[in-house]
Amino acid sequence: MSLIRILAASAFALIVSAGAAQAQSKQASLELVEPLAEYKIYVAENAAALVEDTEKFVAAIKAGEVEKAKSMFAPTRRHYEKIEPIAELFADLDVSMDSRADDYEKGEADPNFGGFHRIEYVLWEKDTTEGLDDYADKLLADVKDLNNRVSELTFPPEIVAGGAAVLMEEVAATKISGEEDRYSRTDLWDFEANFDGSRKIFELFKPLLDDEAFVAKVESNFADVYEVLADYQTEDGGFVSYEKLTDMDRRVLSAKVNTLAEELSTLRGRLGLG
Amino acid sequence: MTKDRKDKSARAGFGCPYGSRRDLLFGLAGAGAAIALRPQRGFAKEAEDPKAAEKARGRQVADAPAGSGDTRDSVPFYGEHQAGVVTPRPASGIVASFDVVAQSPEDMERMFRELTDRIAFLTQGGKVPELDPKLPPADSGVLGPVIEPDNLTITLGVGSSLFENRPWLKPYKPKQLQRMPEFPNDALDAARSHGDLSLQFSANLQDTNIHALRDIVKNLPEFLVMRWMQEGDVPVVPPKPDGTTESARNFLGFRDGSANPDSTDAELMEEVVWVGEDDEEPDWAHGGTYQAVRIIRNFVERWDRTPLGEQERIFGRQKNSGAPLDGGTTENDVPDYAADPKGEITPLDAHIRLANPRTPESQENLILRRPFNYSNGVTKSGQLDQGLLFIAYQADLEKGFIAVQNRLNGEPLEEYIKPVGGGFFYVLPGVPSPDSYLGRPLIEAAKKSDTPT
Numbered sequence: 001m002s003l004i005r006i007l008a009a010s011a012f013a014l015i016v017s018a019g020a021a022q023a024q025s026k027q028a029s030l031e032l033v034e035p036l037a038e039y040k041i042y043v044a045e046n047a048a049a050l051v052e053d054t055e056k057f058v059a060a061i062k063a064g065e066v067e068k069a070k071s072m073f074a075p076t077r078r079h080y081e082k083i084e085p086i087a088e089l090f091a092d093l094d095v096s097m098d099s100r101a102d103d104y105e106k107g108e109a110d111p112n113f114g115g116f117h118r119i120e121y122v123l124w125e126k127d128t129t130e131g132l133d134d135y136a137d138k139l140l141a142d143v144k145d146l147n148n149r150v151s152e153l154t155f156p157p158e159i160v161a162g163g164a165a166v167l168m169e170e171v172a173a174t175k176i177s178g179e180e181d182r183y184s185r186t187d188l189w190d191f192e193a194n195f196d197g198s199r200k201i202f203e204l205f206k207p208l209l210d211d212e213a214f215v216a217k218v219e220s221n222f223a224d225v226y227e228v229l230a231d232y233q234t235e236d237g238g239f240v241s242y243e244k245l246t247d248m249d250r251r252v253l254s255a256k257v258n259t260l261a262e263e264l265s266t267l268r269g270r271l272g273l274g
Numbered sequence: 275m276t277k278d279r280k281d282k283s284a285r286a287g288f289g290c291p292y293g294s295r296r297d298l299l300f301g302l303a304g305a306g307a308a309i310a311l312r313p314q315r316g317f318a319k320e321a322e323d324p325k326a327a328e329k330a331r332g333r334q335v336a337d338a339p340a341g342s343g344d345t346r347d348s349v350p351f352y353g354e355h356q357a358g359v360v361t362p363r364p365a366s367g368i369v370a371s372f373d374v375v376a377q378s379p380e381d382m383e384r385m386f387r388e389l390t391d392r393i394a395f396l397t398q399g400g401k402v403p404e405l406d407p408k409l410p411p412a413d414s415g416v417l418g419p420v421i422e423p424d425n426l427t428i429t430l431g432v433g434s435s436l437f438e439n440r441p442w443l444k445p446y447k448p449k450q451l452q453r454m455p456e457f458p459n460d461a462l463d464a465a466r467s468h469g470d471l472s473l474q475f476s477a478n479l480q481d482t483n484i485h486a487l488r489d490i491v492k493n494l495p496e497f498l499v500m501r502w503m504q505e506g507d508v509p510v511v512p513p514k515p516d517g518t519t520e521s522a523r524n525f526l527g528f529r530d531g532s533a534n535p536d537s538t539d540a541e542l543m544e545e546v547v548w549v550g551e552d553d554e555e556p557d558w559a560h561g562g563t564y565q566a567v568r569i570i571r572n573f574v575e576r577w578d579r580t581p582l583g584e585q586e587r588i589f590g591r592q593k594n595s596g597a598p599l600d601g602g603t604t605e606n607d608v609p610d611y612a613a614d615p616k617g618e619i620t621p622l623d624a625h626i627r628l629a630n631p632r633t634p635e636s637q638e639n640l641i642l643r644r645p646f647n648y649s650n651g652v653t654k655s656g657q658l659d660q661g662l663l664f665i666a667y668q669a670d671l672e673k674g675f676i677a678v679q680n681r682l683n684g685e686p687l688e689e690y691i692k693p694v695g696g697g698f699f700y701v702l703p704g705v706p707s708p709d710s711y712l713g714r715p716l717i718e719a720a721k722k723s724d725t726p727t
Contacts, residue, residue: 248439251499255375258495269409 032157032271035204039160042200043083047147050079054143058136061119061129070123074186074238077116081193082200083150084170085163090149097142100179114138117183124183158273164201165264167194172257176250178242188232188239191253195225202264209270218263225256333362333538335644336531338511338522343478348423351397354561355548355704356712358427358474359667360537360642363522365510366480367646369567369663370487370503371469371697374436375496379721382443385497386713389430390705392493393712396486399423414492416485426477426486430712431565431699436470446720448549448559450671454566454698457679459688466502466569466695474565474665480505502695504569506646506663520596521605525572525647525660526690528589529596532605533630535640546640549669558715561703566641566675568664569648569695575657577690588686590624598626608632621686628681639681641666641674661691671698 053076060069080087080098088094095103097115104110108121114135122132171194174180181187199222209215228249232240245253268274343364349357376385399421402413413421437447456462473490475483483505491500508522521531535546547563549555577585586593596605600619609620611632620627630636644667649660668674702712 251373252375254499255496258499262492262495265410269406272408274408 029157031208035208036155036157036160038204039201040155043086043150046079046083047150050076051143051147053079054140058140061132061136064129066123066127066129069129070184073116073120073123073184074181074189078189078193081190082197084194084197085159085166086150086153086155087146089153089159090146093142093146093149097139097146115142120181120183157271158268160201161205161268161271161273164198164267165261167198168257168261168264170194172254172261176254176257181242185241185243186239187242188229188245192229192239195222198260198264202267205267205271211270214263214270218260221256221260221263225253225260228253228256334519334521334531334534335360335363335537335642336521336534337362337519338509339363339365339478340512340519341510343425345422345424345478347425348398349425349427351394351705352707353704354706356429356701357397358429358476359547359563359644359701360543361427361476363508363644364425364476364478366477366483366507367663368475368483368487368503368505369665370473370475371501372471372473372498373501374470375499377440379442379717381497382713383717385494386717387711388494388497389490390711392490393428393430394708396421396489397423397426397428414485414488416481416488421485424477424479424482426475426482428486429474429701431472431474431701433468433470433472433697433699435468443720446556446558446716448555448562448564448700450564451700452671452698454696457693458683459691460693463694466504468697469501469699471498472565472567472697472699480507504648504663504695506648508646524645524662525574525649526577526585528591528593529605530645530662531643532591532596533626534643537642543642545669547642547667547669553669556719558719559700559703563667563669563701564671564674565699565701566666566668566671567696567699568693570662570664571659571692571694572661573657573690573692574660587621588625590620590626623685625682625685625687628685629678638673639677641668641678664696667701
């Protein structure tokens with residue numbers, strides 16, 4: 001692996017100038033091999049962990065253990081939220097697993113509204129596991145399906161590189177307002193997972209970037225978002241309710257997330273990808 | 275005294291009402307303003323129309339815009355005062371409110387410099403930089419590869435909360451800047467109210483405003499988080515053959531802006547609008563003004579079911595001509611309240627009479643209104659959600675908007691209107707030259723003193 005990198009660095013350096021940037025791709029694909037391979041491993045690990053955690057989550061639901069199921073909801077979702085750019089490629093699974101009530105005209109009354117958030121709705125709003133068996137089974141089936149599809153997928157480089165920005169766009173567009181986990185208020189868990197997923201991609205491609213100022217800015221912004229979240233962490237590594245997020249902190253997060261989205265939107269170009 | 279404009283000669287002429295840019299400058303307040311000129315294709319018009327200067331001078335902010343204008347026309351950015359206050363109002367506007375994330379003086383300065391750069395570019399136009407297609411484009415492309423100015427002005431104001439949340443800045447807050455209170459008829463929606471920073475966009479085309487807003491959002495994500503925005507527009511009404519113009523109508527069908535103080539009278543504007551040495555404000559604030567924004571919902575279905583006579587009594591003017599109820603033919607005619615002390619002709623609680631009783635005392639409560647009409651959709655009750663994006667400028671907020679609104683509290687018009695948003699902001703002084711930036715006097719004042727007084 002390192003031989004490839006040495007060859008890549010010496011023969012195929014990318015040139016990205018500051019200011020009005022121009023991105024040149026000279027056989028960029030060779031140096032991307034290693035980061036892509038590592039990312040594939042990252043996704044596979046998270047997909048497998050998602051299956052494992054979902055099995056336990058579903059078992060708790062079917063055993064009628066409401067509190068236990070509640071405590072497993074956010075930690076289980078983390079693995080999904082980290083790999084969302086890839087998971088989203090399978091639109092049918094994404095809809096089945098992660099859609100929200102307002103994606104359906106009849107909202108929570110719509111029987112098609114399923115997945116994580118249907119389960120969340122019943123657990124928190126009704127405080128029961130009644131009626132959830134089928135939804136739980138479907139979720140587990142979907143998660144296993146996702147795991148299989150991911151292992152067979154060739155990861156397009158632009159999708160991976162673009163994924164760093166996509167995760168930020170997700171947060172910026174639909175999550176920063178607290179609409180994602182509206183019953184459990186576990187949105188901060190999702191934020192951290194999205195940031196983790198984004199940062200992972202950035203870290204993997206970082207060695208290929210020449211623009212030190214850009215790298216420093218992005219790293220500084222990542223550090224800042226984690227710093228804001230740190231104030232809301234609980235002792236067991238989880239997070240307090242989204243409602244505790246102050247207006248000021250939400251604004252800071254919003255600014256940082258949008259800034260990171262802008263910066264990371266140049267990642268593909270900087271790597272010579274279209 | 276509100277000038278009787280009956281004796282003013284024909285104002286704006288045909289075609290482009292702004293004449294040449296030099297003529298526009300005559301119409302703007304601010305003596306000794308340093309203007310950055312650039313070659314303009316519009317100059318040919320000056321030779322064609324010698325009356326352009328006089329007509330341009332007469333253009334009032336609340337006049338209906340005369341036409342979509344020429345997208346090559348621009349309003350100068352540099353000057354003692356920011357543009358967009360006494361500048362004739364074009365057909366389209368947006369008020370956008372932001373929360374500011376910059377905390378330190380250094381960050382605040384960077385934010386102001388960046389904003390100044392963007393505003394200077396957008397309002398004067400030019401080619402957008404071309405980047406490698408593998409990168410996101412530098413510009414949204416909404417106006418094409420070459421930005422035309424389209425009479426765009428972008429006016430920057432700061433809210434009370436900007437100062438309150440920054441101990442190093444707080445001592446420099448303008449004396450009357452405050453969080454907009456809830457007046458008795460208000461139903462303020464938190465999601466549409468207040469903010470650290472306001473930007474008022476006005477241009478001939480709404481696309482120009484939208485393009486500018488997107489440009490600023492894209493370039494300043496580090497510092498600005500959008501809070502709310504309201505688009506609006508006013509109908510285009512070409513001047514009559516004799517050159518006279520009229521105020522644009524609002525969604526209640528009445529003209530909005532009659533009896534505005536003469537925005538082309540520089541001396542009057544210094545008194546009514548611009549903060550200067552006579553006002554008890556910090557030095558850095560000289561050349562600025564207070565901005566009151568109100569998003570005022572109109573219950574239009576109910577209004578349209580109200581007898582015309584009652585509508586006219588509620589407002590205090592004839593609907594069609596705009597003339598006062600005691601006679602006259604145009605909105606420029608001045609009502610004689612002294613001859614009607616019991617309000618038998620113009621009711622004592624008529625909107626215009628409450629807003630401006632035209633007494634010697636009420637002369638210190640003049641405000642300059644530059645509103646737009648908005649139409650947002652449908653309410654939960656299935657009624658039209660439309661109304662007035664009210665914007666007013668004054669050197670003294672207490673004696674201006676607040677005093678006027680307090681007189682209006684309880685007026686019969688309140689059955690038909692409901693203020694739901696907006697905010698109070700302080701419009702910063704203008705940028706005198708390209709080596710300066712918006713907010714510089716404030717930042718330098720705050721940096722200078724080590725200990726706040």
